[in-house]
Amino acid sequence: xxxxxxxxxxxxxxxxxxxxxxxxxxxxxxxxxxxxxxxxxxxxxxxxxxxxxxxxxxxxxxxxxxxxxxxxxxxxxxxxxxxxxxxxxxxxxxxxxxxxxxxxxxxxxxxxxx
Amino acid sequence: xxxxxxxxxxxxxxxxxxxxxxxxxxxxxxxxxxxxxxxxxxxxxxxxxxxxxxxxxxxxxxxxxxxxxxxxxxxxxxxxxxxxxxxxxxxxxxxxxxxxxxxxxxxxxxxxxxxx
Numbered sequence: 001x002x003x004x005x006x007x008x009x010x011x012x013x014x015x016x017x018x019x020x021x022x023x024x025x026x027x028x029x030x031x032x033x034x035x036x037x038x039x040x041x042x043x044x045x046x047x048x049x050x051x052x053x054x055x056x057x058x059x060x061x062x063x064x065x066x067x068x069x070x071x072x073x074x075x076x077x078x079x080x081x082x083x084x085x086x087x088x089x090x091x092x093x094x095x096x097x098x099x100x101x102x103x104x105x106x107x108x109x110x111x112x113x114x
Numbered sequence: 115x116x117x118x119x120x121x122x123x124x125x126x127x128x129x130x131x132x133x134x135x136x137x138x139x140x141x142x143x144x145x146x147x148x149x150x151x152x153x154x155x156x157x158x159x160x161x162x163x164x165x166x167x168x169x170x171x172x173x174x175x176x177x178x179x180x181x182x183x184x185x186x187x188x189x190x191x192x193x194x195x196x197x198x199x200x201x202x203x204x205x206x207x208x209x210x211x212x213x214x215x216x217x218x219x220x221x222x223x224x225x226x227x228x229x230x
Contacts, residue, residue, distance in 0.1 A: 001174075006157075032216055043118075043207065043221040044158070089157060093216050099146060099163060099171075100216040106157045 002027040004092050006105030013080050014113050021108045023090035024072040030092040033066060033073050034102075039086045047088075048075070080112045116142050116212045120222030127198055128230055135193045135225045137208035143188035144210035149181075152205040152224075164191040198229040 003026040013019050025033075031052040036044035050057045050064045050073065057064050061080075066073040077084055090105040117140040127133050137147055145166050150158040162172045162183050170183035180202075182194040191210075195202055206225045212218035 034217070034219070036221075043223050045221070046217075046219065049217060099165070100211070101163070102148070102160065102216070102219070104158045104160075107155075109155075 002030060002092055002094060002101070002103040004090060004103045004105040006090050006108055008108060009106065010109045010111070012111045012113060015080060015082060017080055019075075019077040019080050019084070019110055019112075021075045021088055021090065021110070022072060023074070023092075023105045024070075025092040025103075026071065027092070027094055028068075028071065030094040032093040032100075033064070034091050034093070035064060035075050036089045036091065036104075037086045038089065038107075044089060077110075080110075082112050082114050085110055085112045116140075116210075116218065116220045118144075118208065118210050118220045118222045120208055120225055122225055123223060124226040124228070126228045126230065129199050130197055133195045133198055133227060135195070135206055135208075135227075137191045137193070137210065137222050139189045139210045139212075139220075142210075142212045144191075144212065145188060145214065147185060147191040147208055147210045148219075149183060149191075149193050150207045150209070152207060154205075158207065161193075195227065198227070200229045203227055203229045 006023045034049035037047045038044040063076040088108045093102045119138045147164040149161045161176045162170045164170045164185040166185045172178045185191040208222040
């Protein structure tokens with residue numbers, strides 16, 4: 001099955017600096033890669049996603065890049081703010097047995113220091 | 115965005131009892147719902163995929179007789195932890211897909227289960 005690895009597990013940055021979280025996946029059939037943000041005590045929320053036919057996608061301060069050949073994708077947050085502090089999960093999704101299956105990375109706890 | 119409601123938010127029970135957790139899509143019909151387990155400081159581990167009107171598909175290592183899943187309608191899936199034991203204590207969270215599109219995956223608010 002699919003295996004998704006995520007690094008680092010914790011990340012501390014100064015407010016205004018950039019943060020980068022990296023993920024690798026094992027199944028080349030995966031074709032959809034979402035990123036979720038989970039604030040303490042709350043449900044995960046989709047913040048950005050990318051499909052395998054696209055190399056990069058940007059939404060304001062957040063961007064995601066995908067390297068299909070190397071099977072890795074990254075989340076980039078620029079001009080970080082304290083409210084960006086949360087746990088971020090990457091995921092890889094592929095169709096298996098007639099339904100879509102999502103495998104999550106292990107999560108990165110991001111702390112933005114004011 | 116679409117709303118997925120999960121109840122209860124937390125439950126404390128005695129060892130040996132069964133606990134039912136409900137996951138409802140409030141403003142859309144969800145033919146597919148997912149159940150996850152999340153340990154402290156760890157990722158979301160997919161337990162099973164629940165399809166309306168059919169048996170759930172369980173992930174390897176998840177006991178189907180232990181974690182009973184029922185998806186009786188297009189807006190409700192339930193997870194029953196049978197004969198709960200302390201090792202079953204965890205955060206359980208569901209998600210539902212809107213319109214069969216994986217991009218429209220919405221999570222419930224989670225249930226913290228503590229088994230004494």
